[in-house]
Amino acid sequence: MRAEAPILIFDSGVGGLTVLAELRKILPTAPVVFAADQAGFPYGAKSEAEIAARVAGLLGRMSERYRPRLACIACNTASTIALEMVREVLEIPIVGTVPAIKPAAALTKTGSIGLLGTEATIRQGYVDRLEAKFAQNKTLLRFGAPGLVRAAEAKLRGQTIDAEAIANAVSGLRDQPGGDQIDTVVLACTHFPLLAEELGSAFGSKVTFVDGAEGIARRITSLCDGQTFATDAPSLAITTGPLDRFMPLAPLFADHKIDQLDQF
């Protein structure tokens, strides 16, 4: 394994930063390519076919260009739809991000779990299978909250957060039969932990939130076990969208030890 080979982290936007933040706690200086498919954002409103073709195509081209040691699809929408397909076409290890239903089922005391994701994620068979496997004796209530994706992007750009998006996410779960019993909420979109504070105040202190970022960072690290990382190899953030819309995020990337921003 080349010591310069980066870890590729892929999302439709800035949600992947929640995974990168956890990864940096374990591997503070490893070379990383953070890829945001801003030209395809948001994934949550797209069809399965469109997401699968887009994600597999982009990851293939990015792997050719950057030759990563592994790729992480830091996006629940893309992972629940395209993970198997991407694993079939790429030869490097692929780490996916799937809704943290298993830990939520272990945590809930009331037996009522809420799941917030994109509209595309909540309708996936992948989620049905996780529910059947890990939460068969629980109630799992799902709600698609695209407003939270936009709110998270706005927050990171220093713009005003749409309070209605937060309120809709709460009522979308609470107003379902059994919703008043929810004590654990799965944040099944990598954008949502960026709104932990706002969601925490809106749901109240009796609700615990669960997301997969820390577990994913641990999985990436264990796959790199025994490998060396060049300390002088650059880390990059790349976007499929216009560079001028990406540049305002530069200070945020610098906080995660990424100093170079490019257009893919």
Ligand code: DGL
């Ligand atoms: N961050 C993505 C996820 O985890 C999706 C956001 C979007 O593009 O709709 O599902």
